[in-house]
Amino acid sequence: MTQEQASNMEVQDKWVKNPPSRPLTKPEMDRTVKAAGKILGVPLPSLLDIYHSRLTRRATRIAGDPTHPANNVFTLLPSGRRLQSLRARTSVHILQFMGCCEMDDYKSQPFSFVRAGFNGEDLMTFDINSSAWIPQSDQAVSIKQRLDLDKEFTKLAHYIFTIECPIVLSEFLKIWAHQHTVLPKVYLLQKTPSSPVSCHATGFYPESAEMFWRRSEEEIHEGVEHGEILPNHDETFQMETVLNVSLFPLKDWGKYDCVFQLYGVSNDIIIPLDKTIIKTNQRK
Incomplete structure (x- = not known):
């Protein structure tokens, strides 16, 4: 060496x-x-x-x-x-991707979409339901063919915008609702002793709320009319649910109550059907 x-x-x-x-x-x-x-x-x-x-x-x-x-x-x-x-x-070229998932306060099926653009023009969309890439121009056909071959990438895109994105969005909605909730005042109203009793809630926020009557802690539908949620002048909301009390005897009133639920709030507001707390136009 x-x-x-x-x-x-x-x-x-x-x-x-x-x-x-x-x-x-x-x-x-x-x-x-x-x-x-x-x-x-x-x-x-x-x-x-x-x-x-x-x-x-x-x-x-x-x-x-x-x-x-x-x-x-x-x-x-x-x-x-x-x-x-x-x-x-x-020249400089710009490739853009935009993905979104939407969910309302009532927890219905989320809506999602994925779009791609090239130099400011639509290039490709992704059909969430069928997991299919849809070209938006003749130039995008060859790209679609390559994406169709990449099964793992397609599965990942479908998972992100149908599973992961709605879960994250739901958590953000809970946090936001917790920080921006206003509980209502709930009253029982009756025009005359023989009139239906209205359970009226006003001053709540956000709009996502439910109210119903129940008997022995079971929700009832017979003799019940649900009103629409209406806006107040201060950006809060009001709603009412009416119960026809003529369908059952006075001795059974203690079995009924009105329940108000506000999205993002774990505790319900429960008002028992009690003549002593009903507000009426009749003079005592």
Whole structure:
């Protein structure tokens, strides 16, 4: 072994035992390649040559694949040995993705959508129900074909916007509702002793609320009329639910109560059907 080979072996041993703790600069990498060539006893291509050859092979494959999204970016020069990319050098292109899931306060089925645009124009949409990519232009057909082949990516997009996004949104709604809730005042109203009794709630926020009558803690529907939720002048809301008390005897009143539920609030407001708390127009 010559003195030069021994020196190179010593460098190699130091490299293995003490690898660099930071990315190497280009001059350092060039010296490393030269040292490796001397250790192996064969000349090695420079990093720049490796970069150019791999870049050329990659560009050639893209230019030869009509289904590749960047196929029309590269054009072959007359020599047939070199490629040019005028678009990549002379302009800036913008690819945009927009995804959304919507859910109302009543916890109905969430609505989601995914859209993609290129340079300000619609490119692709994703049908959540069928998990299908729908091209919005002729140029997007080849991209759709590639996306259709990527089953895992399609499954991931469907999961994010049908499962993950609604769960996160639901948690945000709970936090927001907890911080922005106003409980109402609830009254029992009756025009005359023989009139239906109205359970009236006013001053609540947000609008997502329910109110119903129940007997022995079971919700009832017979003899019950539900009114609409109406806005107040102060941006709160009001609603009422009417019970026809002529359908049952006075001795059973104690079995009935009115229940008000506000979204985001765990405790219900329960008002028993009691003549002593009913507000009426009749003079005592």
